Amino acid sequence: MTGYPGSGKTILSANFIYEGATRYGEPGVYACFAESKKTFIREMNKFGWDFEALTHENHFAILDLSIASDIDIQSSLNLIMEAVMKIHARRLVIDSITALSVGLKSRLEKRQLIRLLYKLVQKVDCTTIMITDMPWGTERIGEDIEEFIVDGIILLQGRYDEMGLLRRQLRVLKMRETEHALGTFEYKIEKNGIEIDVEPKVKGRSRTREHRGRKLTVEEA
Numbered sequence: 001m002t003g004y005p006g007s008g009k010t011i012l013s014a015n016f017i018y019e020g021a022t023r024y025g026e027p028g029v030y031a032c033f034a035e036s037k038k039t040f041i042r043e044m045n046k047f048g049w050d051f052e053a054l055t056h057e058n059h060f061a062i063l064d065l066s067i068a069s070d071i072d073i074q075s076s077l078n079l080i081m082e083a084v085m086k087i088h089a090r091r092l093v094i095d096s097i098t099a100l101s102v103g104l105k106s107r108l109e110k111r112q113l114i115r116l117l118y119k120l121v122q123k124v125d126c127t128t129i130m131i132t133d134m135p136w137g138t139e140r141i142g143e144d145i146e147e148f149i150v151d152g153i154i155l156l157q158g159r160y161d162e163m164g165l166l167r168r169q170l171r172v173l174k175m176r177e178t179e180h181a182l183g184t185f186e187y188k189i190e191k192n193g194i195e196i197d198v199e200p201k202v203k204g205r206s207r208t209r210e211h212r213g214r215k216l217t218v219e220e221a
């Protein structure tokens with residue numbers, strides 16, 4: 001998943017983990033490289049998502065691997081693997097590859113990181129969201145090769161309308177083995193999390209009839 005800063009990548013991913021743990025019996029692991037565990041828990045509480053309670057029930061594990069933690073990459077990936085095995089996780093979020101790769105100077109080092117991540121994702125039996133940050137004003141999705149090896153790419157963007165209001169937009173650029181929606185979908189960050197408007201703003205393949213004309217939750221979308 002990629003997008004500009006503030007586009008909702010962390011919230012959407014947390015939404016995905018929370019729904020998995022509470023509605024589908026799929027435990028989740030959240031690896032925080034971009035912010036501290038404390039900030040994450042506090043921010044998500046505002047949406048009514050009690051990740052602390054989920055942790056106590058072993059449905060959720062959060063790893064604080066932010067820059068301040070001073071843990072090297074290989075150890076971080078080992079910790080992720082351990083957490084996944086411990087709670088039998090089925091969902092995993094790595095937030096973000098951009099933060100994880102801070103300090104890697106050469107292209108070679110970045111490629112090695114992608115290779116390590118690829119191996120990790122192959123080993124764990126999880127649906128995994130890997131986040132990359134797209135700097136403002138650029139269109140570049142990843143650092144190097146991750147956009148080719150991942151099964152799917154979800155792009156979160158925004159544009160300002162004529163009233164000067166930010167309209168958030170989601171696009172699916174790639175989803176292997178899926179006849180995915182081709183449109184541009186507006187979404188909002190509401191008090192219950194991410195809400196996606198299923199009427200595409202740019203017409204693409206429309207969704208099933210019962211989905212048309214109403215808001216979908218992250219899970220349904």
Ligand SMILES: Nc1ncnc2c1ncn2[C@@H]1O[C@H](COP(=O)(O)OP(=O)(O)O)[C@@H](O)[C@H]1O
Binds near residue numbers: 012047190191
């Ligand atoms: N409680 C909230 N209610 C509505 N919108 C929020 C809330 N908290 C954060 N936001 C919006 O979400 C943005 C941050 O989302 P986040 O997922 O952290 O972005 P990213 O990870 O893509 O940088 C904020 O800039 C703000 O616009």
Ligand SMILES: [Mg+2]
Binds near residue numbers: 009010095
């Ligand atoms: Mg974020």
